[in-house]
Amino acid sequence: MAKTAKIQNEDKLFRKAMEVGCKMAEMQGYQLTSDNASQSTKVKALYLFLVKVRQITPLPADKSDGKSIKKRLALWIHHALPDDDPLK
Template sequence: MKKNKNDAKLLKKALELGMAFAKKQGFDDLDKSVSSKDKVECIYRLLVQFKQITPLPEDKEDGPNMKHRLILWITRLLPPDHELLQ
């Protein structure tokens, strides 16, 4: 996995848009006590369920790979000239 200097910000943006997508699908907001790791997994599984992203193989489903998949998803949604993609 190639690291980008803006990966943390891209992940944060992916989680924000993922939560907005979840709300549009009728899901409640995640509680503030939910850890970042669990938020990543919840958003990842939701996006897989709604066929927004390709699922990882079962043996590769871990935190770093899920984060990377979310970062790839958000980079495809952002316009090419977005500041986080520079």
């Protein structure tokens, strides 16, 4: 089984994914979480929203931990960004 390589700027890509994903959800009328929710709750809510709107494929049940979800969100935004974006 091959491991995926570490993405450059994964932390910055994850933050960008949270920003863009939450804005997408808001534009479609979803309020993912309240302002005082924990970071892990917001990440999980965004992940479930993106799965629901078919922007990303769901992770297997045994791999749906916080670290895997963060990596999936970073990959999603990495592929969605234009080629000339500085985060790529």
